[in-house]
Amino acid sequence: MSEVEILVHEGLKATGMLDYASAITIKLLRPSMKLPPGWYAILSSDELTPYKPLGVERFGQALVLWRDESGAPVVMRDLCPHRSAKLSLGKLKDNRVQCPFHGFEFDTTGSCRYVPETEKPAENLCVDVFPVQEVHNLIWVWYGSSDKPSSDPPWFAELEEGLLYCQFTDLWPCHITRCIENQLDYAHLPFVHASTIGRFASISAKPEVELADERIKFRPNAEKNKVAFIEYRFPNIWQNYIKDGFMIFLAFAPVNETSTNLYLRTYYRGVAVPILKDLVDWFFNITNGIILGQDRSVVLSQGSASSLEASEERLFLSDIPIRHFRKRWQETQS
Ligand code: FES
Numbered sequence: 001m002s003e004v005e006i007l008v009h010e011g012l013k014a015t016g017m018l019d020y021a022s023a024i025t026i027k028l029l030r031p032s033m034k035l036p037p038g039w040y041a042i043l044s045s046d047e048l049t050p051y052k053p054l055g056v057e058r059f060g061q062a063l064v065l066w067r068d069e070s071g072a073p074v075v076m077r078d079l080c081p082h083r084s085a086k087l088s089l090g091k092l093k094d095n096r097v098q099c100p101f102h103g104f105e106f107d108t109t110g111s112c113r114y115v116p117e118t119e120k121p122a123e124n125l126c127v128d129v130f131p132v133q134e135v136h137n138l139i140w141v142w143y144g145s146s147d148k149p150s151s152d153p154p155w156f157a158e159l160e161e162g163l164l165y166c167q168f169t170d171l172w173p174c175h176i177t178r179c180i181e182n183q184l185d186y187a188h189l190p191f192v193h194a195s196t197i198g199r200f201a202s203i204s205a206k207p208e209v210e211l212a213d214e215r216i217k218f219r220p221n222a223e224k225n226k227v228a229f230i231e232y233r234f235p236n237i238w239q240n241y242i243k244d245g246f247m248i249f250l251a252f253a254p255v256n257e258t259s260t261n262l263y264l265r266t267y268y269r270g271v272a273v274p275i276l277k278d279l280v281d282w283f284f285n286i287t288n289g290i291i292l293g294q295d296r297s298v299v300l301s302q303g304s305a306s307s308l309e310a311s312e313e314r315l316f317l318s319d320i321p322i323r324h325f326r327k328r329w330q331e332t333q334s
């Protein structure tokens with residue numbers, strides 16, 4: 001070893017920097033957006049390939065997602081604890097994600113298993129890891145102060161296995177609460193959707209509304225249509241049950257305080273004939289894209305902030321689902 005190298009290494013030892021890696025502790029979860037705790041659908045399964053890490057922003061944090069050797073998803077903070085490079089720019093190697101900067105390798109628990117310059121693991125050097133599940137072709141992350149999820153991700157029994165679906169995504173530059181409230185609001189139908197689904201809707205129709213801790217369910221036009229209903233499950237999924245074998249599903253993935261990624265799926269009963277399915281999917285995605293676009297422009301006019309900050313708003317009878325939503329969100333967010 002040359003003189004210069006000796007000085008450098010001894011200098012590091014003298015200041016304790018070589019011990020830094022073993023002294024570091026990082027909390028498992030760091031809530032950065034005020035949200036109710038729960039399982040959040042944050043990504044569609046098809047967005048995460050087995051071949052490379054994927055960087056996304058969710059909950060106001062940079063996250064890296066990757067698949068382990070069994071194909072199971074792993075979700076970590078996208079920040080190398082050595083010197084803050086994005087792990088999502090790295091690669092997958094031996095069931096680990098390797099940082100692109102100096103090659104440190106982190107396993108599925110977030111522990112650093114290999115440092116190239118020492119050729120050893122770095123004890124206690126770890127990346128934050130989020131509890132994750134993959135069900136219904138969605139990747140769900142547990143978000144909250146506890147690292148012990150108390151349940152499985154919510155779902156709708158009507159969206160049974162075996163139905164076909166198509167999907168598109170749309171990024172809305174506003175808070176998740178505004179996106180969800182729009183889907184709890186039936187009085188906008190004859191106005192916002194006057195040229196599409198609201199053409200024959202009547203705001204004088206008496207809805208049936210069920211309000212519970214975990215869900216909000218209502219039939220917008222109960223006198224005329226006993227079958228169709230809208231249901232929202234806290235914290236971030238929604239369905240419009242139109243009839244048996246035909247439903248619209250939405251997941252509202254919170255990107256940050258001022259943007260939300262919407263995953264819209266049309267579920268339908270049918271046979272997956274390749275070209276025919278492409279045509280049907282194209283038709284559903286185009287149609288629902290037009291309808292969602294009508295919502296989008298009005299919702300964005302409300303501003304990008306959380307609806308819980310809109311204390312000057314005056315709610316009316318048709319806003320009962322929204323009032324319940326705000327109450328529950330306020331009570332549970334942390
Ligand atoms: S910043 Fe990741 S290994 Fe150095």
Ligand SMILES: [Fe+2]
Nearest residue numbers: 182192193295
């Ligand atoms: Fe709408």
